[in-house]
Amino acid sequence: TGYRNKCEFLISVGADGEDKTIGFRLGKYKGGSCAVVGPEGTCHVSAEAKRVVSVFQKFIRTTAYSVYSPETYEGHWKQLTVRTTRTKQAMAIIFFNPQKLEEEEINSLKDTMKKYFTEGEGKESGVSSLYFVRDGQRKSPNLEDLPCELVAGESSIHEELLALKFRISPHSFFQVNTGAAEVLYSAVGEWAQLDQDSTVLDVCCGTGTIGISLAKRVKKVIGIEMCQEAVEDARVNAKLNGLTNIEFHCGKAEDTFPNILNALVSPSITAIVDPPRAGLHSKVILAIRRAEHLKRLVYVACNAKAAMANFIDLCRAPSNRVHGAPFRPVRAMAVDLFPQTMHVEMLLLFERVDYNSQQP
Template sequence: MADSSSSTVSEAAPPKECDATDFTDDVSGTSDPSMYGYIKQDLFTSEIFKVEIQNLPRFIGFNDMKKFLAKHGLNPHKVKLFSRFAFVTFKNEEDRDKAMKMVHGMQWKGHVLSVRLAKPKADPIQRKRKQEEGEGAGGQPPSKRAEGEEEEELSVQIANVVTPLWNVPYEEQLKRKEQEAVAVLQRLAKEIGSTNKAMMPWLFDMKGKHNKMCCPLETIRPSPTQTNYRNKCEFLVSMGADGEDKTVGFRLGKYKGGSCAVVGPADACHVSAEAKKVAHEFQKFIRSTPYTVYSPETYEGHWKQLTVRTTRTKQAMAMAFFNPQKLEETELDVLKSSMKKYFTDGEGKDSGITSFYFVREGQRQSPNAEDLPCELVVGDGCIYEELLGLKFRISPHSFFQVNTAGAEVLYSAVGEWAQLDQDSTVLDVCCGTGTIGISLAKRVKKVIGIELCQAAVEDAKVNTKLNGLTNVEFHCGKAEDVFPNIVSALVSPNITAIVDPPRAGLHSKVILAIRRAEHLKRLIYVACNAKAAMNNFIDLCRAPSNRVHGAPFRPVRAMAVDMFPQTMHFEMVLLFEREGNSQQQSNNQEETVPVCSP
C-alpha cells in the first residue's frame, strides 16, 4: 500500500526527525556546538531525549531490544542497536527519564545494564560545510565546467536519484525485479524451515521443484506504461542546484548526505506532463511572492513542498505546504487570495489545477501529513479517477496507487487468485479508498474494509455509492484494534483476507488475529516492500506456540507486479493458505503456472 517509488522525495531533515538507521555522530565524537543549533529551536526533535544503554547481552537483535523495552512499559521513538550498546530516543523528557530510572542497574540475561544521556546527532549540512571549509583551506577549488556540460550532468544526476534504472532496457529491469522476488522466496523458505519443522517434508518438495523457493513464482507482470506513469508526486521547494532560488523539484541528494539543492522535474521520465505543468506554474507563482523557501538547517522560511495528484479524467489536485512562522493571519489571507487569483484568472489559469489546497505546516505539529490543517483555496475539494471501469473519489490525504494502469494489473491478479463466489466474504485490510474491495464487490456476498485514515474511509464510503454497491462496509481505526473483533464475529464459511499494508507491513497483533481465526483459510498479501514484510510472512507460517495460536499458513503462489518502472521497487503478491486446507492446496499445486527462473 505504501508509495514505494524513489521519486517521492519527502525526507525531512534528520535533525528534526532522525533516521533510526543513521546515528553516525553518536560514535564519532563530534563536539562542535554549531553542529547542534537545531536542538535550541522551538521544534520537535527526539534527539534531545536520547539515551545510551550500555552492557547489552551478546547476540540480541532489534526485535529483542524493542520487546525488552515494551515489556517494561517504555515507548521509544527510535532505536539504533550496535553490538553491545544501543541509542534510544524518546518523544518527551518524561519518557526519557522514566527509561533512565527503570533500566539503569537492571539485569538482562546476566548483564547489568547502565544508562546515560547521549549526545544528539550533528546536523549533516553543518557537518558537510565544516568539512568543505577544512578542505578549502588546504586544497584547490573545484574546476569550473562549461554551462551546457553542467546542465547535462544535473539532469543525469537527478535521473540517477529518482529513476535509477532510467538507462536500463525495460526487459532487463523486469529481469532484475524477478531476481529480487526469487531471493525473497528463497529466504522465506529458509525461515519457514527454521520456525516450523513440521513443514519440512512439504518445504523440501517445494524447494526441489522451484529453485529453492517456498512456492512457484509466476512471471512478473509488467506495467502497461513505463514512462509518465505517476499520478502523485511530491516536489520539494528549495534552492536549485543551478543556483536559482525557489525551485520546485526533486532533491539531488539526501539531507544526511549534506544536500538540500533540488532539480526541476522537466527531464524526469516518470512524471506526467500534467504534473510538470503544475509544478512549473507553482514555481512561477512562489517566485513572485516575497516569502522565502523553508530551510531545514535553520528552520526558517516558508515554502516547503508541493504535492500534485493527477487523474485520467484530466483533473489535478495540488497541495502547497507552507510554514507560516510568525506571519499574521491577515498576511496569510492576502497570500491565499493572490494564489487563488493567480490560478483562476492569472497566468496559472491554464495549469490544469482543479483543486488547490494550502497546507499549514507548523513547528511542533505531528509529522503525519493527514494531521496538518488543510484549506481549500481553488476549485473542488476532491478529484476523481477511473479504474477497472469503476469511479473513485480521492481527497488530499487518501491513499491511491501511484500507477493507475499498473494498479489495474495488480487488482486483476488479486481477483484471479482470490477464487471468489457469491458466498464469499472479503476482508480488505488497509483498504485506502476501497479500490481492491470495491473492484471485487460484485462477485461476492460482502466486503469489509479496514483503514486508519478517516479521510480515506469517507472516500471509500462515497465510492461504494458512486458505483452502486450495497454489500460493502468500512471501519476506521488501526488494523490491530479493529481486525480481531471483525474477524471473530464473522461466521461465513468462505472468508478471504486481502491485506495491502504500508511499507513496514502489518502490526504483529493483526497477524496473531489472523492465525487465531481458524475459519479464515485464504490470505492474499500485497507487499510494496517484501523484505520489510518478511516478519509477517514468517509469523503466518511459523509453528503454533504460546504466543501464536491456530494452524499455520503456507505460501502457495507468488508474483511480482511492476508498479514503479525505472526504479527497483515493485509490488509482490503472495497467496497463503491455511495448513490442512489440503484439497485446495492440492488443486493449486496441480495448476500449471509459468514459473520464473533467475
Template sequence: MTDVAVDQNDPAGLLPSAEEKPEELTEEKIQENEPEDSTEKKNQENEPEAAEGQAAAGDVYRYIKEDLFTSEIYKVEIQNLPKYIGFNDLKKFLNKHGINPHKIKLLGRQKFAFVTFKNQEERDKAMKAVHGMQWKSNVLSVRLAKPKADPILKKRKQEEEADSGQPGAERNTGSQEAEKEEEEPPSIQIANAVTPLWKVPYEEQLMMKEKEVEGVLQKLAREIGNNNKAMLPWLFVQKEKHNKMCCPLEAIRPSPLQTGYRNKCEFVIGVGADGEDRTVGFRLGKYKGGSCAVVSPSETTNVCSEAKRVVQCFQQFIRTTPYAVYSPETYEGHWRQLTVRTTRLKQTMAMVFFNPQKLQEKELEELKQNLGQYFTEGEGKECAVTSLYFVRMGQRTSAGTEDLPCEHVTGEEWIHEELLGLKFRISPHSFFQTNTPAAEILYSAVGEWAQLDQDSTVLDVCCGTGTIGISLAKRVKKVIGIELCQEAVKDAEANAKANGLTNVEFHCGKAEDVFPTILNAVVSPNVTAIVDPPRAGLHSKVILAIRKAEHLKRLVYVACNAKAAMNNFIDLCRAPSNRVRGAAFRPVKAMAVDLFPQTMHCETILLFERVDYSTNTDV
C-alpha cells in the same frame, strides 16, 4: 493500502527527503531504527560531550542551541545490553521501569543503544534508574551520549578547511565520489537518484525485479524450514520443483506505461543546484549527506507532463512573493513542499505546504487568495488545476505529514479517477496507487487469486479509498474494509455509493485494534482476507488474529516491499505456539507486478492458504 507511512506513498523513492537535524523525529512517537554498524559510535568518540557543555562545540552544533526542541540535547547511551534483544524488548523494559523515551536507536551487534528524551528531567531520571540495573545476566551502564554534527555545516566546514590547506583536512572518499557526481549535469544526477534504472532496457528491468522476488521466496523457504518442522516434507518438494523457492513464481506483469506513469508526486522547495532561489523539484541529496540543493523535475521520466506543468507555474508564482523557502538548516523561511495528484479523467489536485512562522492571519488569507486567483485567472490557469489546497506546517513538521488539516482554496474538494470501470473519488491525504493502469493489472490478479463466490466475505485490510474491495464487491456476499485514514474511509464510503454497492462497509482505525474484533464477528463459509499494508507490513497483532481465526482459510498479501514484510510471512507460516495460535498458513504462489518502472521497486502478491493436517494435501 494506507497512507500512514510516507514511504508507502513513494515506493519508487520519488519523494523529497523528510530528514531534518540528526537524531530528530518527524512525529511524536518512538520509531524503531534498523540495526547499524559501529560507525556512528566511532564517529561520536571524537565529538564533544553533550547537553550543557555545548558552548565550545563550534558551529557544527549550532542547531542544538537554537530555541527549538531537538532530542540530541537529551541523549544517553545504554551499554552492555543482553544479546538477542530487539527494539520492542528494550522499549518494554524501559516502560516497565517508568521510563518514557522519545526515541530509541538500537545497535544490536554492539550491545548498546542510543536513547533520547524530551527534557533533562526525564533523561536524568532514566540515567539514575537504569545505571547499574541488572537485565537478564547483564549489568547495564548509562552515560551521556554525544550529539551528531549538523551535516550541512560539517560538510561546509570540511570544505573550508580543505580549501585553506589545513593539515588533516584531506577530503574523504565519500567527498571525492560526491565531486565526481557533481561533474554530471543536475538533470542526470536527479535521474540517477529518482529513476536509477532509466538507462536499463525495460525487459532487463523486469528480469532484475523478478530475480529480486525469487530471492525473497528462497529466503522464505529457509525461514519456514527453520520455524515449522511439520512443513519440511512439503517444503522439500516445493524447493525441488521451484528452484529452492517455497512456491511457484509466476511471470512478472509489466506496467502498461513505462514513463509519465506517476499520478502523485511530492516536490520539495528550496535553493536550486544552479543557485536559483525558490526552485521546485527534487533534492539532489539527503540532508544527512550535506545537501539541500533542488533540481527541476522537467527531465524526470516517471513524472507526468501535467505535474511538470504545475511545478513550473507554481515556481513562477512563489518567485513573485516576498516569502523565502524553508531552510531545514536554520528552520527559517516559509515555502516547503508541493504535492500534485492527477487522474486519467484530466483532473489535477495541488497541495501547497507552507510554514507560517510569525505571519499574521491577514497575510496568510491574502496569500491564499492570490494563490487561488493565480491558478484560476492568472498565468497558472493553463495548468487546469481542478482542486487547490493550502497546508500549514509547523516549525518541526516533516514534509509529507499526512495528519495536517488541509485548507481548501478553490475548485472541487476531490479529484476523480476510473479504475476497472469503476469510479473513485480521492481526497488530499487518501491513498490511491500511484500507477493507475498497472494497479488495474494488480487488482485483477488479486481478484483471480482470491477464489471468490457469492457466499464469500472479503476482509480488505488497509483498504485506502476502497479500490480492491469495491472492485470485488459484485462477486461476493460482503466486503468489510479497514483503514486508518479518516479521509480515505469517507472516500471509500462515497465510492461504494457512487458505484451502486450496498454490500460494502468500512471501519476507521488501526488495523491491529479493529481487525481482531471484526474477524471474530464474521460468520461465513468462505472468508478471505486481502491485505495491502504500508511498507513495514502488518502489525503483529493482525497476524496473530489471522492465525487464531481458523475459519479464515485464504489470505492474499499485497506487498510493496516483500523484504520488509518477511516477518509477516514467517509468522503466518511458523509452527503453532502459546503466542501464535491456530494452524499455520503456507505460500501457494507468488507474482510480481511492476508499478514502478525505471526503479528497483515492484509490488509482490503472495497467496497463502491454511494448512489442513486432516488431509494429505499438505505434502
C-alpha cells in the same frame, strides 16, 4: 513513462543557484545538499504534473516569501504535492511555514494564490483542486495530521480504474501507478477464488479500491482503514459505483480487525491485506492465525523484506504465542508498479494448511 499520479516536490534553491525552485533533491540532506532540480528531465513524472510545477514555480517567484531552510528553520515555501488523474484533473497541495506571519497576511497570500489559479496565468495549469497547508514543524511531520485548507476548486478529484469511479481527497491513499494497479487488482481477484458466498476482508483498504473492484462477485466486503479521510472517500466510492454489499470501518487494523473477524460466521472468508511498508501489526497476524475459518489470504507487499516477519508468523508452527493451523505460500508474483526504479509490488497467496486432508 509519466506513470506517477502522485508526486511530492521539495521547494528549495535550485542546483543552478536559482532561488525558489520546485523539484527533487539531488542528494541526501545529511550530505549537506539542500539543492533541488526541476522534474522536466524525469521519465516517471507526468506532463500534467510538470505543467503544474512550472506554473506554481512562476507563482512563488512573484511572492516576497523565501524558501524554507531545514538548516536555519527560516523561510516559508516547503513542498508541493501534485495528484493527477486519467480524467485530466489535477490537485495541488502547497505546504507553507507561516513562521510569525499575521493571519491577515496569510489570508492575503491565499487570496492572491486563488486569483492566480482561477483568473491569472495559473488558470492554464489544469489544477481543479487547490489546497494550502500550514506546516510549521521543524521535524518532518505526519502529513496526514496537517489540516488542508481548500483555496480554490473542488474538494477532491476523481479517478477511473477497472471501469469504476474513485474519489481522491488530499490525504487519501491511492496506488501511484493507475495502469499497473489495474494489473495488480485483477490478479488479486483471480487468486482470491471468490464466489457469491464469499466474504472479503479488505485490510488497510485506503479508499476502498481493492474491495470495490471485487464487490460485485461476492456476498459481502468489509474494509478496514485507519485514515478517516480515506474511509469517507471509500464510502462515497461504494455509492458512486452503486454497491450496497460493502462496509468500511475506521480504526487501526490491530484494534479493529480481531473483533470483526471473530464476529464473522461465514464459511467462506478471504482476507486481502495491503499494509504500509512496515507490514501488519503482529496482533493482526495472530488474529488471522486464530480464525481457522479464514482459509485464504492475499498479501500485497510494497516492501517484501519489511513484511518478512509477517510471512514467517503466518507460516510458523503453532506455539504458545501463535495459535491455529499455519498458512503456506502458494503463489507469488511481482508487479512493476514503479518502473525506472528498484522497487516492485509483491503479491503473495497464502492458504491454510489442512491437517485433515489426505496428503499423497
